Amino acid sequence: MPKARVVIFANGFLSDPVAARRLLQPEDVLYAADAGASHILRMGLLPALVVGDLDSLPEEDLQKLRADGVRMVQHPQDKALTDLELTINSALEEGHRSFLIVAALGGRLDMTLSNLSLLTRPDLLNLDVRLDDGMEQVLFVRGETHISGHAGDIISLVAWGGPVEQVTTSGLRWPLSDDRLESYETRTISNEMQVAEAVIRIGSGLLLCIHRRRSPPGIS
Incomplete structure (x- = not known):
């Protein structure tokens, strides 16, 4: 039986916590990368696992997590990987294969x-x-990808690290048909x-x- 989807909360900017809360499904398993746990606590929920050096987690939140018996994997502050990558590694080791990562966009450009x-x-x-x-989801297209949303949502496509061949789209105002996209092109934005x-x-x-919704999930 496949493992449930893991929703990992990073320690990044979350502009609309209510919209983010609408992403969650009852069967999801919640993990936190360090102070991403604070986002989960503010939603009235508890993470199943917190991973990181715990240097940015407020003491009040840390005490609550400990009091509630939340599992924590603490790493040294001098480490080679980000807290988010360490959390992904933990989820992979536990057999999870479906990931939604929240609060990983915006804020510091280097981290984004x-x-x-x-x-x-x-x-x-x-x-x-x-x-x-x-409000915004980001993913890499693998073979064929379906994007669910509403008419008027914005879709932007960016060739990452080199050309992308045979790009074909449907359901968009300006379709592509077997196009080649270069990483410097902007014609597939907006x-x-x-x-x-x-x-x-x-x-x-x-x-x-990049899929920019005109309204949060669950709202037409």
């Missing part, structure tokens, strides 16, 4: 770029891994969904998809 680059790890590329803050589901197909390469 690092979080995006994490998704290109070879052991993650064939898994269902997305970054989402409730496209619009025409229907409730857009489909994106590629032949080869890494294609970053």
